[in-house]
Every structure is written in C-alpha cells, then in structure tokens.
Amino acid sequence: MHEVQPEPVPVAQKAKRGRAIVITSGKGGVGKTTTTANLGHALAARGCSVALIDADVGLRNLDIVLGLESRVKHNLLDVLDGTVELDDAIVRDKHNASLVLLAASQTREKDEVDTEKMKALVERMREQYDYVIIDCPAGIEGGFKNAVVGADEAIVVCTPEVSAVRDVDRVVGLLGNKFRPQLIVNRLRPALVKKGKMLSVEDVNAILRLPLLGVIGDEPEIIVTTNRGEPIALRKDGATAAAYHAIAAKIAGEDVAAPTVEIKASGFFGRLGAMFGGAK
Amino acid sequence: MSGRRIVVTSGKGGVGKTTTTANLGATLAKRGHRVILIDADIGLRNLDLVLGLEKRIVFDVVEVAEGRCQLRQALIKDKRFGELLSILPAAQTRDKDAITEEQFAGIVKQAAEISDYVFIDCPAGIEAGFRNAIAGADEAIVVTTPEVSAIRDADRVIGKVAEKNIPIRLIVNRLRPEMVRTGDMLSVEDVCEILSAELIGVIPDDEEVIDTTNRGEPIVLDEANKLRVVYDKIARRLEGELVPFTNFDNQGFFGRLLGVLKAG
Amino acid sequence: MIEFFRKLFAPTNSSQTAKERLRLVLMTDHLSLAPEMIEQMKRDFIDVIAKYVEVDRDKIEINFEQQDKALAMLANVPILAVNRNGGGNNGDGGKKTEEPKTVEAVAAATTAPLPRRKRRKKSPPATVAPSNASPAPAG
Numbered sequence: 001m002h003e004v005q006p007e008p009v010p011v012a013q014k015a016k017r018g019r020a021i022v023i024t025s026g027k028g029g030v031g032k033t034t035t036t037a038n039l040g041h042a043l044a045a046r047g048c049s050v051a052l053i054d055a056d057v058g059l060r061n062l063d064i065v066l067g068l069e070s071r072v073k074h075n076l077l078d079v080l081d082g083t084v085e086l087d088d089a090i091v092r093d094k095h096n097a098s099l100v101l102l103a104a105s106q107t108r109e110k111d112e113v114d115t116e117k118m119k120a121l122v123e124r125m126r127e128q129y130d131y132v133i134i135d136c137p138a139g140i141e142g143g144f145k146n147a148v149v150g151a152d153e154a155i156v157v158c159t160p161e162v163s164a165v166r167d168v169d170r171v172v173g174l175l176g177n178k179f180r181p182q183l184i185v186n187r188l189r190p191a192l193v194k195k196g197k198m199l200s201v202e203d204v205n206a207i208l209r210l211p212l213l214g215v216i217g218d219e220p221e222i223i224v225t226t227n228r229g230e231p232i233a234l235r236k237d238g239a240t241a242a243a244y245h246a247i248a249a250k251i252a253g254e255d256v257a258a259p260t261v262e263i264k265a266s267g268f269f270g271r272l273g274a275m276f277g278g279a280k
Numbered sequence: 281m282s283g284r285r286i287v288v289t290s291g292k293g294g295v296g297k298t299t300t301t302a303n304l305g306a307t308l309a310k311r312g313h314r315v316i317l318i319d320a321d322i323g324l325r326n327l328d329l330v331l332g333l334e335k336r337i338v339f340d341v342v343e344v345a346e347g348r349c350q351l352r353q354a355l356i357k358d359k360r361f362g363e364l365l366s367i368l369p370a371a372q373t374r375d376k377d378a379i380t381e382e383q384f385a386g387i388v389k390q391a392a393e394i395s396d397y398v399f400i401d402c403p404a405g406i407e408a409g410f411r412n413a414i415a416g417a418d419e420a421i422v423v424t425t426p427e428v429s430a431i432r433d434a435d436r437v438i439g440k441v442a443e444k445n446i447p448i449r450l451i452v453n454r455l456r457p458e459m460v461r462t463g464d465m466l467s468v469e470d471v472c473e474i475l476s477a478e479l480i481g482v483i484p485d486d487e488e489v490i491d492t493t494n495r496g497e498p499i500v501l502d503e504a505n506k507l508r509v510v511y512d513k514i515a516r517r518l519e520g521e522l523v524p525f526t527n528f529d530n531q532g533f534f535g536r537l538l539g540v541l542k543a544g
Numbered sequence: 545m546i547e548f549f550r551k552l553f554a555p556t557n558s559s560q561t562a563k564e565r566l567r568l569v570l571m572t573d574h575l576s577l578a579p580e581m582i583e584q585m586k587r588d589f590i591d592v593i594a595k596y597v598e599v600d601r602d603k604i605e606i607n608f609e610q611q612d613k614a615l616a617m618l619a620n621v622p623i624l625a626v627n628r629n630g631g632g633n634n635g636d637g638g639k640k641t642e643e644p645k646t647v648e649a650v651a652a653a654t655t656a657p658l659p660r661r662k663r664r665k666k667s668p669p670a671t672v673a674p675s676n677a678s679p680a681p682a683g
Contacts, residue, residue, distance in 0.1 A: 026324055027293060027294060027324070027326075028292060028293005028294045028295075028404035028405075029292060029293045029294010029295060029404075030293075030294060033429065058405075058406050058436070059291055059292070059405065059406060059432075059433050059436060061292075061428075061429040061432065061433070064428055064429060064432065064565070064569060065428075065429065069565065069568075069569045069572075069610075070568065070569075070610045070611070071610075106436070106572075106573050106576060106577075107573075107576045107577050109406075109407075111407070137404075137405060138293035138294075138403075138404035138405055139293075139323075139324065139403055139404055139405050139407065139409065140323050140324060140375065141323075141375065141376055141405065141407045141408060141409060142407060142408075143405065143407060161490055161493065161494070162326075162329055162330075162493060162494055163298065163326040163329060163330065163493070166324075166326065166329060167324050167326070170323070170324060170372070189487065189490075192487055192490065192491075197487070197488075197490060197491040197494070198490055198491075198494070199494070220456070220459060220464075223427055223459065223464065223465055223558075224464045224558040226427060226428050226429065226562075227427075227428060227464070227465075227466075227558035227559060227561055227562035227565075228558050228561050228562070229561075229565065237546060428562050428565065428566055431566055432566065432569060432570065432573070435570050435573065436573065439574075439577065460559070462557070463557025463558065463559045463560065464557065464558055464559060465559055466559045466562055466563060467559070470559065470563050474563070474566055474567065474570065
C-alpha cells in the first residue's frame with residue numbers, strides 16, 4: 001500500500017507566518033511610539049513573540065521609551081547594510097524576553113534605507129516572530145514609505161484634534177487599498193469632550209470611518225513611564241494599561257469590546273461638578 | 281530693511297510648532313508688526329486650520345515656486361489683524377520634493393522683503409521638509425516639551441541647525457508645574473541644562489489651547505486666555521526686550537484657589 | 545493609593561531618572577555624530593601613551609561602551625616596551641620588560657559631558673525661575 005504523504009514540515013519552522021503591523025498617524029506626537037511599546041508588551045504578556053522595529057531613522061525614540069537605550073549596540077541600518085547580523089542587532093527587553101527591539105540609527109538619514117531590503121527584512125522577521133510591529137515616523141515622506149512597505153496591517157493613531165484627524169485622513173488615503181487600517185483614538189479628555197471643547201470619538205470617526213480598536217484617555221502618568229523607560233502596560237492596574245491589554249486581545253482575535261473612555265453622564269453630581277468645574 | 285526669517289522647528293512632532301508659530305505670529309501682528317507665516321509642511325498642512333483660514337486658500341507655496349502665481353496672490357490676509365498678518369499655505373496634495381531648498385529659500389526671502397517677521401512652520405522630522413524649512417531662515421526657534429523623546433529630538437535638531445550658524449532659541453512648551461513639583465516632569469532648568477540653547481519662552485500646558493485650535497482662533501484675540509500674557513512675553517523677547525520669566529513654581533494653594541496664573 | 549506607595553518607595557523621582565538617562569543617551573548620540581573627532585581623539589590618546597611606553601599601534605582597540613549608568617571609553621593597548629627616557633619628567637631610567645604587556649584603560653565619563661558640538665554663544669535669560677530641583681511641598 002502506498003500512502004501519499006504530504007510534504008513534511010520541518011519541525012523548526014513556525015507553522016504560521018507572523019503578522020506585520022505598522023503603527024502610523026501622519027501627525028507627530030499623538031502616541032505612535034508609546035502605542036508601539038505598550039502593544040508590544042501587551043502582546044508579549046499574552047505569550048506571543050514580538051519584534052518591534054523603530055523606523056524613525058535619525059530620530060529614534062522607541063529604545064528610550066522601552067528603557068533599552070543603553071543596550072542598543074547596532075541598529076536597523078547596520079542590518080540592512082549587512083554589516084551586522086539581525087541576531088546581533090536585536091535587543092531583548094528587560095522585563096519580557098519574548099519582546100525584542102530593532103532600534104533605528106540615530107546618526108544616519110531616512111533616505112539611506114533601501115525600501116526593498118526593508119521589505120525583505122520584515123518578511124524575514126515574520127518567520128521568527130508572531131508579531132512584527134513597526135513604529136512609523138511622523139510625516140509622509142521617505143520614512144513613512146519605508147515603515148509601511150513591509151507591513152500588511154496598519155493601525156492609525158489619532159488624537160481628538162483637528163490637525164491630527166486631518167493628517168490621519170491623508171495617511172489613510174496614502175496607505176491605499178492594500179491596508180484596512182484600524183483606529184486607536186488616543187489622549188481623549190472626557191471632561192473637555194463633555195464641555196464641547198474637544199472632539200468626541202464619534203466626531204473623529206464620523207470623518208475617518210475606520211474600525212475602532214480602542215480609545216485611550218489622556219494619562220499624565222505616561223510622562224512618568226517614559227521618564228523611567230517602563231511602559232505603562234507593565235502595570236497591573238490603571239485604565240491605560242487595561243486599555244492596551246484589551247487592544248492586544250482584540251488584535252489577537254479575541255472577541256472583546258474595544259476599550260472606551262467614559263464620558264460621565266450628567267446627573268445631579270455631574271451638574272454640580274459642571275457648575276464649579278465649568279467656571280472660567 | 282528686510283524682515284527677520286525665523287524657522288520654528290522641533291524634530292519631534294506634536295510639541296506645538298504650529299500652535300506656537302500661529303500664536304507668536306498673531307501676537308507680533310497685534311503689536312504692530314507685519315508678519316508672514318509660511319507653512320512648510322507640504323502634504324500635511326495645518327497652519328491654515330489652526331488659524332481658521334482653511335476656507336480661504338486659493339494658491340499654495342508650491343504654486344508660487346512653480347511660478348503659477350505671484351507670492352502676493354497666494355498670501356491669505358487674516359482680516360482680524362488688518363493688513364498685518366498673512367499666511368502662505370502649504371500644498372496638501374503634493375509631497376515635499378515638489379519644491380527645492382533653493383526655491384523655498386527664495387520664497388522666504390521674497391516674503392521678508394514685504395514684512396518685518398517671516399515665520400516658517402517646520403514639519404516634524406529631519407527629512408526634506410525640514411531641510412526646505414530651514415533653507416531660507418536666518419534664525420531658529422526650537423520648540424520642545426519637557427519630555428525625554430522631545431528633548432532628544434530637539435538636541436538632534438539643534439545640532440543640525442547649528443551647522444547653519446544662525447541664532448537658536450528655545451521654547452519649552454506644555455510645562456506642567458505641578459508635575460515638576462512632584463518630580464514627575466523635568467523642570468525648565470533641567471531642559472536648558474541639557475539643551476543649552478537660549479531660552480526665549482516657557483508655555484504651561486493648557487487644555488484651552490485645543491479649544492482655540494478647534495475654533496481656529498489665535499489666543500491673542502481672547503482677552504480671557506491665560507496664555508495671552510505668555511505669548512506676549514515671548515514676542516517682546518524676540519523684539520529684544522529683557523523680560524523676566526514667569527515663576528510657575530509659586531502656584532501654591534492660593535494660586536490654585538484663584539485659578540490665576542501669575543502674570544509676569 | 546498604589547501610586548502613593550510607589551512614590552514613597554521609589555528610589556528617585558522619575559524626572560531625575562529621566563535627566564540621567566537623557567544625559568547618557570545624548571552623550572552616545574553626540575559621539576556617534578562626530579566620527580572624525582573620535583578618530584582625532586584616539587590618535588591624540590595613543591600619541592600621549594606612546595610618550596611613555598612603546599605601543600603596537602596596529603593592535604590598539606579603543607571603543608565606547610554604554611554601561612547601565614555610565615558611558616565608558618575602553619582602550620586595549622598592547623605594550624611592547626617601556627621607554628627608557630620616560631615621558632620626559634619621570635627620569636626613572638625605565639625598566640626593561642621581557643614580554644609585551646597590555647594596558648587596559650577605563651575612563652568612565654559619568655558627569656563630564658563628552659563631545660559638545662560647537663554652539664553659538666548663548667546668553668542666559670534675564671531672570672530665571674527658581675530651581676525646581678527640590679519639589680516644594682504639595683499645597
């Protein structure tokens with residue numbers, strides 16, 4: 001009897017190719033790097049192997065947000081040039097060994113990145129990691145194009161401000177049909193939304209019309225976490241940490257609700273609070 | 281005599297370049313100077329939006345560079361300031377290699393011939409858009425927030441701008457005095473120590489700013505806005521006056537009770 | 545509540561941590577942006593050493609290493625012989641060494657800011673807000 005055997009799959013190889021997600025926005029300062037770092041941690045905490053790539057060549061910050069700046073010896077350009085092996089360039093995270101960082105170069109320029117090589121690198125890394133997350137620089141110039149080239153999923157980060165919404169809208173246009181970007185609304189201030197001084201999530205998404213991954217409130221503690229290089233997702237408590245974990249769960253395919261930020265309903269106390277808080 | 285050509289840059293995005301350019305320019309216009317603001321963020325323009333002038337755009341900086349219109353035709357006069365404040369919008373649907381450094385510098389110089397101050401709103405980053413923006417400048421203002429990433433990027437940008445040998449001044453934006461007091465945020469002194477550029481302004485974080493940009497209304501037009509005083513001081517320092525810095529440390533109990541930012 | 549305890553037991557406040565980290569990171573950034581200066585520094589360093597000992601210039605290794613709290617320059621300098629005439633001032637006759645020795649020089653730069661790029665002269669602000677180094681008591 002002769003059985004037709006399927007092609008043997010080498011045991012060492014992963015069964016599935018990892019996912020490559022770019023985190024972008026157009027506008028700077030909305031939280032791309034913070035989101036990359038925290039989502040990376042949240043996914044790693046779920047047992048996934050995660051590689052973070054800082055594509056902001058010349059203005060790197062993912063390393064410092066992760067607290068790994070003193071461990072970076074080689075960077076993305078060294079690997080793309082072939083002067084250093086990928087394994088020697090990646091830095092393992094201090095808190096979770098299944099999270100690694102490939103830092104950007106601080107001294108080179110974005111136009112030194114070869115787009116094809118970048119694409120090939122991301123492809124290679126997808127063979128080794130469950131998630132490859134690319135931190136995109138601000139803007140829509142070469143840095144943006146290189147960050148996007150290897151990814152096939154995109155997350156856009158937007159703050160509830162006119163400039164940010166406008167920029168995200170432009171970026172979504174540039175991302176084109178290859179991507180179906182998902183939205184994270186970051187730095188929402190419920191009190192201001194309630195007073196009508198800040199766009200609500202509904203306002204933002206009425207313009208952008210993207211599937212909502214989650215909403216994260218404005219959290220001054222983020223500044224402290226960056227000061228220390230200890231991303232907030234490492235904490236067991238707090239709304240912001242919980243939001244990142246929920247978003248990670250959603251990305252991983254779990255059927256969880258997108259985290260939101262409550263705009264407190266106006267009852268007696270709400271009105272009372274508004275009387276005092278609303279005085280200018 | 282030609283006007284001053286000042287680029288407002290930062291490296292890091294989102295620290296307040298556009299808001300600062302708009303408000304500082306508007307303040308100087310209110311003080312009687314002729315001011316032209318140029319948006320160098322081609323493809324991601326926002327200066328028009330922040331000033332509420334987005335509906336009045338006819339031509340943009342790229343069209344001026346290509347010779348399709350005169351500079352004067354492209355300038356949008358902000359009627360709230362008489363003849364004194366104008367903006368040259370960026371192109372929204374082009375990208376930054378639609379204009380060369382020489383072309384941009386030429387436009388900046390042209391603008392300086394018909395104004396006292398030209399402010400160039402620089403895009404984030406240090407790529408072509410940045411290079412264009414600094415091309416025509418003879419002074420620079422670097423904006424940073426008291427946060428690690430912003431400072432690191434500001435440092436890089438200061439290094440790049442320093443190659444041009446032009447005066448570089450620093451604005452620390454979005455300071456939160458209460459967080460500085462608890463040790464959760466770097467102080468202005470910390471920032472100046474690290475960056476060593478001449479400090480020209482300290483702007484506290486103020487949630488009202490979002491409201492002003494939502495409405496497209498420069499802060500200087502709102503008498504009730506606490507930040508008006510701050511921008512006025514920066515304007516005066518730019519004019520050459522020695523103006524003491526506000527002591528944000530003394531908010532204290534009474535400060536919070538009255539909700540008043542100590543002017544001065 | 546947890547925040548209160550975290551702050552109570554935190555060794556330093558986060559702004560101090562941030563300041564130290566920034567100082568180190570910027571030193572590294574500046575170093576990597578000034579390769580010609582580094583090369584000149586290495587040459588000068590070797591020239592100084594060579595006044596006292598004979599060195600194998602081809603085998604000298606000088607690197608900068610970022611350790612957790614400091615940036616260090618590490619030099620590995622194979623020594624072939626000690627100069628009889630010393631560095632000029634020693635005049636101890638010099639000892640003859642049999643085999644090449646290696647000197648490991650570790651110069652830790654923790655506080656001295658390393659290469660500062662040339663900046664234009666700056667004038668300090670007219671009056672400066674009092675230092676925020678020691679946080680005022682709350683309230």
